[in-house]
Amino acid sequence: MHHHSTITTSTRGHPPLITRLTGLLLAATVMLTSGVAMADTGMDVSKWQGCVSASAAAQAKAGGAAFAFVKVSEGNGYTDSVADCTMQGLASAGIRRGVYHYARPDLGNTPEAEADWFVSQTRGYIGKGVIPVLDWEPGGSYNTWTWWAKRWLDRVQAAWGVKPLIYMSASVIKAGDWRAVANADYGLWVAGYPAGYTQDRLRDPGAVPYDVSPWKFAAAWQYSSSGRVPGVGDRIDVNWFYGDAATWAKYAGAEHGTNANPTPSTPAETPQQGAPTGDVESLARAVIRGDYGNMPQRRVLLGSRYDEVQARVDQILAGNAPTSQTTGQTAATRVTVRAGDTLSAIAARTGLWPLSAWSVPSGDRNRIYPGQTVVYTGSATTSQAPATSGHVVRAGESLWSIYGTGWSAAAARNGISAPYVIYPGQVLR
Known part of the structure; x- marks a missing residue:
């Protein structure tokens, strides 16, 4: 390789x-x-x-x-x-x-x-x-x-x-x-x-x-x-x-039959060793975006963090997310930069704003690179990220899988030309 x-x-x-x-x-x-x-x-x-x-x-x-x-x-x-x-x-x-x-x-x-x-x-x-x-x-x-x-x-x-x-x-x-x-x-x-x-x-x-x-x-x-x-x-x-x-x-494990391995496997129902890091708020928003899938995969991926994160998810979906500012608290969140990331994209993904509350290795918030760690050190008085209007592309998706027969109209609407390539994280209108 x-x-x-x-x-x-x-x-x-x-x-x-x-x-x-x-x-x-x-x-x-x-x-x-x-x-x-x-x-x-x-x-x-x-x-x-x-x-x-x-x-x-x-x-x-x-x-x-x-x-x-x-x-x-x-x-x-x-x-x-x-x-x-x-x-x-x-x-x-x-x-x-x-x-x-x-x-x-x-x-x-x-x-x-x-x-x-x-x-x-x-x-x-x-x-x-x-x-x-x-x-x-x-x-x-x-x-x-x-x-x-x-x-x-x-x-x-x-x-x-x-x-x-x-x-x-x-x-x-x-x-x-x-x-x-x-x-x-x-x-x-x-x-x-x-x-x-x-x-x-x-x-x-x-x-x-x-x-x-x-x-x-x-x-x-x-x-x-x-x-x-x-x-x-x-x-x-x-x-x-x-x-x-x-x-x-x-x-x-596809349509031609079950897993060819002698012991077919199914998703585990109980948490596995290890758990994602990060604050509860950003993890909850990642769950809502679909980053942690559905049950039982979600329980497996969240591990020991499942109960607290899911409780926050339930609050948000029930309309009980606090909108008022909270004082006297600070947040410190470390995020690994992905390929194609901008600091604005990271802030939107984590829900942590403003951009001025983020520190980056280069000292220039317009210069971040894949593999680097950026750190949010602002207070919890930040505003929520603006809502994303449109579909956020996930790995494995294509225009056809998202829009079906309306894929060509979606391509024209988003300025995408042949060979109609889309990328994870891209927002489609």
Whole structure:
């Protein structure tokens, strides 16, 4: 997978060749509803390839790409800037889709915080045949933090209702004890390049040539990082998925059947470990916007904060939100800047005004950058944010999913032209 230069990509080494797993394809066959095992070629992409538009996706599909994994998030606050654009392009071409999160335990983030961020950025894809994935390549001693990965996977499973895959290199499998993850039926997407970094292509690479135990088999294999994919590029990560469309749908819990993992999962009814930070007011407004979904996912994502936040939500919806100013109290709220954010957008999202009550690292409120932390230190005498008039776009949405047959009129009304790309956080009239 391709990430920014500060990330150590452990998949770029050359894992040792080990005896092939003789039962791999037979194990994959068991997962299928039909009696014949099929497999497909695909790719994984991020912002470094740019948006894979509808036309580019169509070329990739014609060239053999049946699926694609798309980077959506990283750490606790970063969202890939072209993820939604690519997801729309892939969907238009009929390419099956997965979304992945790049784990950053090295930044001190809890797995619950990162899982919640991923879910908040991908909620629009739940139930739409999309497979969630944890990209595990933190490097160094963090590779052994299998407990961190397990907690992330558990939390995302509770919110999505399906079990994510986990991606790692063949060498990282041997760096830690992955039995708890494998025994919980989280599928493996393994990376390893026995042919090195010479130009490759979408093809059938055969069985995985590495020992993937404690997993019984790999769900997918990234066999090269230098594949040529028509319409996308010449140095693309190319993959082989051990299954067909029906298998994919089962992993995603989509219409072709239930989750393909041996133990079907359902959203948890009780709070999980960890909880979002922030003041009750901003969390309540985020719930009302839909950032925390419906029950039981909302209870899971809010964790130990659920009771106090939901009580405030109920007050607001009942028309009991205080409108008078409250004196003698102060608020200190820390917010991680998202891609595309402005300070006004953050103030609107949190309901904390005026802008003069916010402090930013640069000292200039017009200069903030993704990943930075901005802090509200004003008193509670601030006014409420002005009401947003229109629809706020969420991840996974398109003009069609929002407006149906009225999509073209909505595009004209909002000044959106072909290829009609919209972005999370955008307000549509």
